[in-house]
Amino acid sequence: MIAINENAAPGSTPAAEQNNYLTCDSGLRSWLFTLDHKRIGVMYLAGILLTFLIGGLIALVIRLELFTPGKAFLSEDRYNELFTLHGAIMTFLFLIPSIPAALGNFLLPVMLGAKDVAFPRMNLASFYLWVVGAIFFLLALVLGGLDTGWTFYTPYSTTTSSTVIAATIGVFILGFSSIFTGLNFVVTINTMRPPGMTWFKMPLFLWSLYATSIIQLLATPVLGITMILLTAEKMLGIGIFDPALGGDPVLYQHFFWFYSHPAVYIMILPAMGVISELISVFSSKPIFGYRFIAFSSIAIALLGFLVWGHHMFISSDSPLAAVIFSALTFSVSIPSGIKVFNWLATMYKGSIRLTTPMCYALSFILLFGIGGLTGLFLGALATDVHLHDTYFVVAHFHYVMMGGTLIAFLAALHYWWPKMFGRMFNEFWAKVACLVIFVGFNWTFFPQFLLGTRGMPRRYARYEAEFQSLHQVSTVGAMVLGVGLFICAGVLLMSLIRGRRAPSNPWGAATLEWQCSSPPPHHNFEQCPLATDPYDYSELVFEGEDEGFVRRPPDFPKRSNLPEEEPALV
Amino acid sequence: MPLAASSGSLFPKPTSTTAGDVDELFYFILAISVVFFAIIVGAMFVFIVKYRQRDDLEIQPSPDHNNVLEIVWTVIPGLLVGVIFFWGFISYLDMRQAPDNSYEIQVTAKKWSWSFTYPNGHVDNKLHVPIDRPVKLVMSSDDVIHSLYIPAFRLKMDLIPGRYSTTWFEAHTAGDYTLFCAEYCGTQHSTMLAKVVVHPSGEFDTWLDNAANLLKTMTPVEAGEILYTRRGCVQCHSIDGAAKVGPTFLNVFGTQQPLTDGSMVEVDENYIRESILEPQAKIRAGYKPVMPTYQGQLKDEEIAALIAYIKSLSTTNEATP
Numbered sequence: 001m002i003a004i005n006e007n008a009a010p011g012s013t014p015a016a017e018q019n020n021y022l023t024c025d026s027g028l029r030s031w032l033f034t035l036d037h038k039r040i041g042v043m044y045l046a047g048i049l050l051t052f053l054i055g056g057l058i059a060l061v062i063r064l065e066l067f068t069p070g071k072a073f074l075s076e077d078r079y080n081e082l083f084t085l086h087g088a089i090m091t092f093l094f095l096i097p098s099i100p101a102a103l104g105n106f107l108l109p110v111m112l113g114a115k116d117v118a119f120p121r122m123n124l125a126s127f128y129l130w131v132v133g134a135i136f137f138l139l140a141l142v143l144g145g146l147d148t149g150w151t152f153y154t155p156y157s158t159t160t161s162s163t164v165i166a167a168t169i170g171v172f173i174l175g176f177s178s179i180f181t182g183l184n185f186v187v188t189i190n191t192m193r194p195p196g197m198t199w200f201k202m203p204l205f206l207w208s209l210y211a212t213s214i215i216q217l218l219a220t221p222v223l224g225i226t227m228i229l230l231t232a233e234k235m236l237g238i239g240i241f242d243p244a245l246g247g248d249p250v251l252y253q254h255f256f257w258f259y260s261h262p263a264v265y266i267m268i269l270p271a272m273g274v275i276s277e278l279i280s281v282f283s284s285k286p287i288f289g290y291r292f293i294a295f296s297s298i299a300i301a302l303l304g305f306l307v308w309g310h311h312m313f314i315s316s317d318s319p320l321a322a323v324i325f326s327a328l329t330f331s332v333s334i335p336s337g338i339k340v341f342n343w344l345a346t347m348y349k350g351s352i353r354l355t356t357p358m359c360y361a362l363s364f365i366l367l368f369g370i371g372g373l374t375g376l377f378l379g380a381l382a383t384d385v386h387l388h389d390t391y392f393v394v395a396h397f398h399y400v401m402m403g404g405t406l407i408a409f410l411a412a413l414h415y416w417w418p419k420m421f422g423r424m425f426n427e428f429w430a431k432v433a434c435l436v437i438f439v440g441f442n443w444t445f446f447p448q449f450l451l452g453t454r455g456m457p458r459r460y461a462r463y464e465a466e467f468q469s470l471h472q473v474s475t476v477g478a479m480v481l482g483v484g485l486f487i488c489a490g491v492l493l494m495s496l497i498r499g500r501r502a503p504s505n506p507w508g509a510a511t512l513e514w515q516c517s518s519p520p521p522h523h524n525f526e527q528c529p530l531a532t533d534p535y536d537y538s539e540l541v542f543e544g545e546d547e548g549f550v551r552r553p554p555d556f557p558k559r560s561n562l563p564e565e566e567p568a569l570v
Numbered sequence: 571m572p573l574a575a576s577s578g579s580l581f582p583k584p585t586s587t588t589a590g591d592v593d594e595l596f597y598f599i600l601a602i603s604v605v606f607f608a609i610i611v612g613a614m615f616v617f618i619v620k621y622r623q624r625d626d627l628e629i630q631p632s633p634d635h636n637n638v639l640e641i642v643w644t645v646i647p648g649l650l651v652g653v654i655f656f657w658g659f660i661s662y663l664d665m666r667q668a669p670d671n672s673y674e675i676q677v678t679a680k681k682w683s684w685s686f687t688y689p690n691g692h693v694d695n696k697l698h699v700p701i702d703r704p705v706k707l708v709m710s711s712d713d714v715i716h717s718l719y720i721p722a723f724r725l726k727m728d729l730i731p732g733r734y735s736t737t738w739f740e741a742h743t744a745g746d747y748t749l750f751c752a753e754y755c756g757t758q759h760s761t762m763l764a765k766v767v768v769h770p771s772g773e774f775d776t777w778l779d780n781a782a783n784l785l786k787t788m789t790p791v792e793a794g795e796i797l798y799t800r801r802g803c804v805q806c807h808s809i810d811g812a813a814k815v816g817p818t819f820l821n822v823f824g825t826q827q828p829l830t831d832g833s834m835v836e837v838d839e840n841y842i843r844e845s846i847l848e849p850q851a852k853i854r855a856g857y858k859p860v861m862p863t864y865q866g867q868l869k870d871e872e873i874a875a876l877i878a879y880i881k882s883l884s885t886t887n888e889a890t891p
Contacts, residue, residue: 076757076758076759076760076761077757080754080756080757080759147756147757148754149754153714153715153753153754155713155714155715155731156714156715156754156755156756159713159714160714160756243730243731243732243733244731244732246732248732248733249714249715249730249731249732250730250733283621284623284629285629285632285634286634287634288633288634288635288636289634289635289636289640290634290635291635292635292640313662314717314726314727314728315728315730316727316728316730316733316735319662319663319666322662323659323662326655326658326659326662327655327659330651330652330654330655333647333651334644334647334648334651337643337644337647338640338643338644340610341640341643342640344610344613344614344617345639347613347614347617347618347621348613348617348621348632349621349629349630349631349632350617350621350629350632351621351623351629352617352618352621352622352623353622353623354618354622362614362618365610365614366610366611366614369606369607369610369611370607373603373606373607374603376599376602376603376651376654377596377599377600379651379654379655379658380595380599380654380655380657380658381658381659381661381662382588382591382592382595382657382658382659382661382662382665383592383595383596383599383658384658385592385662385665385724385725385726385727386592386596386721386724386725386726388726388752389717389719389726389752389753390752450579450580453580453581453596454579454580454581454582454721455582455719455721455722455748455750457719457750457751457752457760458752458754459754459759459760460759460760461759461760462760462761463760464748464763535634
């Protein structure tokens with residue numbers, strides 16, 4: 001049994017106010033040069049939300065242009081530049097760092113009961129690498145007018161503009177930011193777990209961050225190799241990718257996807273970790289099949305390295321290669337399926353609370369379910385031939401990346417928002433936003449599956465009139481989705497101004513971050529907490545909105561029977 | 571069957587030998603997906619209703635793991651995806667392996683047009699094929715990667731510069747179909763379309779004979795007009811005065827035009843010929859050097875016919891024969 005430290009009392013005392021990480025120091029320098037993982041996490045959060053806003057607005061412009069088959073208001077070149085920007089911003093600047101770098105940085109040490117990550121300076125360096133990489137990358141894209149799509153396929157990318165190398169350098173700088181974060185997380189998890197927290201007592205979110213970090217460490221260097229090869233070809237005229245010099249353009253696709261396919265798992269694994277936490281907390285029940293979920297994260301991380309070839313089923317590679325990659329692709333679908341079944345089994349005989357984070361988590365299961373199942377059509381060779389490079393693929397990866405990662409990111413943001421900023425948001429409006437986002441998302445992307453099966457290729461600035469009605473439905477849906485996201489942003493921002501103060505443990509969760517006050521003090525914990533079972537809710541008792549959940553042994557008397565000054569428990 | 575009922579709108583009508591296989595596999599996966607999705611959604615909603623937190627809900631103890639259950643829901647989906655994989659792979663091998671008696675057509679893609687070369691040397695911008703006969707496409711690209719996509723045949727294959735890729739199909743319904751470029755290739759990617767014409771039984775050979783004898787049966791201007799569309803000039807050069815990726819052909823012959831280096835050039839027979847064979851030599855001011863060369867792809871008589879056609883589009887030269 002552990003003692004709740006003094007700060008665990010609701011943050012009503014002025015002393016606790018002074019003591020949190022947001023107020024302990026002030027001024028711009030205290031943020032820019034901070035080594036506090038929480039402040040770095042908050043800066044990451046602000047950065048990636050800004051890039052998400054830019055990428056999202058571009059998406060709306062693209063959808064508006066596609067309202068008509070001919071030209072609405074964008075020339076073909078502008079359209080091509082915009083879809084390139086949208087894809088590149090969303091993948092490299094938003095999705096990859098979203099959950100690990102922003103939320104992971106904030107939460108990983110607190111969940112371990114530690115004061116900080118293992119290498120705080122490297123952590124700050126990773127943030128600045130992200131900033132430099134983001135600016136460099138955006139400048140390369142915008143000034144170079146890059147219109148290659150976020151995949152930069154050769155020889156189109158190398159023959160039409162010279163900025164592809166600059167853009168790859170930008171991605172590589174961003175990659176180094178990922179490597180720093182990954183390395184930090186691996187070392188922190190290996191060395192800084194508190195007494196009592198064995199590997200299999202770790203919250204599953206940390207397992208997923210660990211698996212993600214391994215991918216970041218192993219896959220990102222391939223980007224560097226690709227960049228060196230591109231540069232060598234350009235500077236020294238060595239034929240690597242350019243057929244005019246005797247190179248092979250498909251080789252570039254292998255290099256690109258050898259990084260970018262594992263990167264898909266960098267995006268989805270932390271999302272799965274978030275959902276594992278939330279489903280358990282809001283069902284007030286231990287997660288079902290802990291070990292299967294933990295091992296499935298590692299299985300996905302490893303198998304994810306072996307499936308890159310499924311992006312090249314029609315790139316004229318040998319049928320043998322296609323068959324092998326198809327088989328491996330199906331093997332990676334199984335661990336994902338296991339997770340979904342385990343989440344449902346966790347809800348069975350639980351005590352389910354439909355809070356905003358839980359609503360997002362449930363919509364994740366539905367949307368990720370559709371995204372995962374439509375992946376079966378693309379993993380099967382015969383159907384992939386028809387569906388490859390059509391809107392079916394566009395819909396599929398938006399269901400996985402947006403319906404999956406973004407929705408999980410929003411779930412996590414709402415769940416940990418009270419911990420990060422010490423304020424509760426308006427549950428009613430937050431749920432309205434969740435519903436509008438869910439409806440708008442399906443409205444936008446479900447019609448795109450039909451566009452794909454009917455043969456509408458992707459990356460088309462103009463299209464045949466037969467596809468117009470579905471495109472218009474999709475565009476209207478995108479506007480609804482946009483409205484939903486703005487409501488969501490409004491609710492969270494309003495909470496900072498008007499929100500009720502958050503108790504230490506508003507949701508009744510058993511992981512360590514809910515034992516320190518909201519927001520956490522500068523050093524997280526006064527003394528290193530003793531880890532208990534992260535999914536044991538039996539001793540948590542709800543004490544009203546101001547107090548939140550408090551841990552008590554089963555035979556402990558109700559709070560109302562206690563003298564006023566009695567600390568929560570010993 | 572609800573699936574059969576919706577099949578009309580889900581796909582274009584299948585019109586080739588392998589298209590039916592693809593659709594069957596699609597519906598098989600769809601059925602599995604719908605069942606699994608129904609289980610997931612059903613379980614979720616039942617649990618939400620039944621176990622929603624309320625005062626009278628006693629939390630019943632339930633296990634936090636069950637190895638038998640976990641193995642069952644690992645193995646059953648595993649077997650199902652095994653079946654999907656196997657089916658997909660068998661059909662795919664059929665799609666990649668052209669029958670020995672296939673009729674062979676060479677396909678060349680360049681930014682942003684298609685050309686199809688028939689065994690007798692005739693070149694066309696439409697893919698004309700006989701009905702009920704396997705057609706093998708031997709394909710390559712002149713510049714960047716393109717991808718030949720015919721939704722009605724469920725057919726797609728990339729065209730890679732410096733490499734030949736092959737694919738095949740056998741069309742069973744006469745008519746016109748659309749061929750798309752499915753691999754992003756730049757500005758006019760979305761308009762890099764072509765028509766596929768499946769000729770009714772016996773009519774293909776007649777069409778091919780007539781088409782190949784274009785220059786013998788027509789005046790140069792008429793032949794030039796057909797070559798202008800057939801060989802892809804139309805994609806970038808208008809005949810109505812509008813500037814597209816390249817300059818218009820209207821009223822250009824015989825005029826003086828500025829080049830990117832500031833000098834002037836007279837648009838005469840030699841300039842047009844040079845621009846067709848060495849497009850990068852002299853670039854008109856305001857345009858990008860993006861035209862691919864037609865060196866070795868157009869015969870001298872064809873170039874002459876194109877020059878005659880461009881000449882005919884100039885009102886000032888109308889009188890000149």
